[in-house]
Amino acid sequence: MKRIAFAAATLAIACAAPVYAQNEQFVPANFYWVGPYAPGGSGFGGGLIDYMQMLNARDGGINGVKLTWEKCETEYNNARGVECYERSKKHPPTGATVIHPLSTGITYSLIDKATADHIPIISMGYGRTSAADGRVFPYVFPLITTYWSQATVMVKFMGQKMGGMDKWKGKKLVLVYHDSAYGKEPIPVLTDMAKEYGYQLTTIAVPHPGNEQQAQWQQIRQIKPDWVILWGWGVMNPTAIKAAAKIGYPRDKIVGVWWSGAEEDVIPAGSAAKGYISAGFNAPGADFPVMKDIKKYVYDKGKGEFEDKSRFGSIYHTRGVVAGIVTAEAIRNAQAKFGKGKPITGEQMRWGIEHLNIDEKRLKELGATGLMPTLKVSCMDHEGSGLVKFQQWDGAKWKVITGWMEPDRKLVRSMVEADAAQYAKEKGITPRDCSKDSL
């Protein structure tokens, strides 16, 4: 029965679909251009598409395979995200071979489906942290760095600022978080580290969408914390910064997560945002060679995703470019193994991502030195880097204030493995054997 249905479906697609060139690689662009989180969605999506457009214009695609994409509006809504995913899955010629959900909620909803459909998910800097254990999550790649790695780096950064990790003893740390799965991600790590370093942790939830935070910051005023971690998203970020200014809490003692550290998060807060610090896994700027190429091959030709040119080189834009680099490099990798100049399938893409190795030399060739950290993915480690930078808003632009900082790998890895093992048990998954190279 299934075969008949499949044959009928294939026939239907074959008859209905317009003619597509066979030498194309389809990458779905399921992001969001409307709603409260549009700055993040349009910026990231714009960066990814700009990079692919640049590759098509400069190199004629990847080894002659043109990259194509189709936009689908997810509205940052799980149900719409699933619908877009299902729609992009059957897009010719090979269907979606990789997906960037750009929402922790949608990522969670897609983990099962994508694993069954053999379509790798790249959840770069969001999604399920424990998916870093590639034995249990073969098709999920929280690339570059995860929330838990970031939380450990934040504590380390604050410790350094105070003059050493031993200074944490007796200090107070407050986590102000978006009350969702995303916001709650760092709590277990911060709690564990509190035991190790002896600080006192208070967690304060801000209900979605977070445009009213007076009560929360009054509470912070009473606690008088030494540091505040802001784990916000969208409109919650500038509101938090303004509320902090109102109670007189120093902004340079607030460290934001990387989804709280874009231009869109600080500019609405005006002068109140000066001195505010945030984490990041990509640097802003239009001066990287790869950004200059995008300008030359895309924007100077009158194309490009942004009508507002001032967003060129902003944090979300370069983050999307980093996503583009990672995606394109994985495709290149897979082509090198399975046949150059041919579109690859989801399984081959998975192999390509799992064997990514972007070192300093490759970064230089890509023109992205300093834009992103080096990345080496393996079957065991689907995160691949874990490095985080910190940046400070000087009132006009983000200034990078640290080099790439190492997370507490031992702690994060042990928690990842414990959580992945529990997931495997619940779902009845037998973890893969990483000593065998599997397709």
Place this chain on the structure above:
Amino acid sequence: MLYREAGQFKSTYAEDQQIFPIRQDRIAMLALLVVAFVVVPLTGDQYWFAAILTPFLVLSLATLGLNILTGYAGQLSLGTAAFMAVGAFMAYNAMLRIPHIPIVGAFIIGGLCAAVVGVIFGLPSLRIKGLYLAVATLACQFFVLWAINRIGWLSNYSSSGVITAQRIEIFGYPVDHSEGKYLLTLSIVSVMALLAKNLMRSETGRAFMAVRDMDVAASVIGIPMMKTKLLAFAISSFYCGVAGALYAFCYLGTVEPEAFTLDLSFRILFMMIIGGAGSILGSFLGAAFITLFPIFLNVVSKSLENALGIEISHAIVSNTEAMIFGGLIIFFLIVEPNGLARLWQITKEKLRLWPFPH
């Protein structure tokens, strides 16, 4: 011409009281069921199962639940998504904590827990009515999400509060294909819709409608207020709870509490209003309209773009979609406040006379 009941005589009470007294309706219903159970699984593709039909059926069930409470018993509720959340999380817990429980058993437990929550939050309905009751159920919406976020036991102490639905197995066969999930959802929804239809034709259903139309008169003729209202809350929440469990297990797979926000409650309320309050069919029509229409608009705008060869800015397309949708809702409310079900009824009456009206 085709739709005419002339010559169909009923010689027993049973025939007179059946759900579809007209033969053509019976045939149409049977054909619909055959299409849904046999033709669609044979011909549909995965996109239709996973992205269109399953969410449509699940939301229809939730709308049906709300319709029992609001459309039939007249108790306005804004807590639908909360009851769904209770159903989803409790079905997950049942699967997790009770060994070898069949999936349908877990759905029933989820539904029963939702019914208990529904009864508790239905208590104010004994004192207050209308908009004030809506506000009381709004409290339920916020309380349930708060509780799920705060009580670790409910999400098995998952650090992020997210639950991952367990694998579905029926008689030892794993149901992990979207086609199987569609059939499971369809079976449950069909059975529950039939039950609801019959419930509304029974004494209980008539008591609900009496309470809706005038509660003072209803209590004067001897309908127990407390029992009837709380029963309406319990049955409605049971339906919503099962819908929530299906939403988690058959549709999304992995669910965070934020999937069940007030936004979803409102959407279900719109489905009921557009479909038609106090109609079983209306629940399905409304759910179809609200789930499918944005996707339809989206696809149409995309093909328009392809056909005309121009690129319309994506933000404009998305915003236009929202505007057209909003406009249509207002249009419907003005032109046909009784919903799509009423339009269908009018069509049927016209059809009986067609092509020779008086």
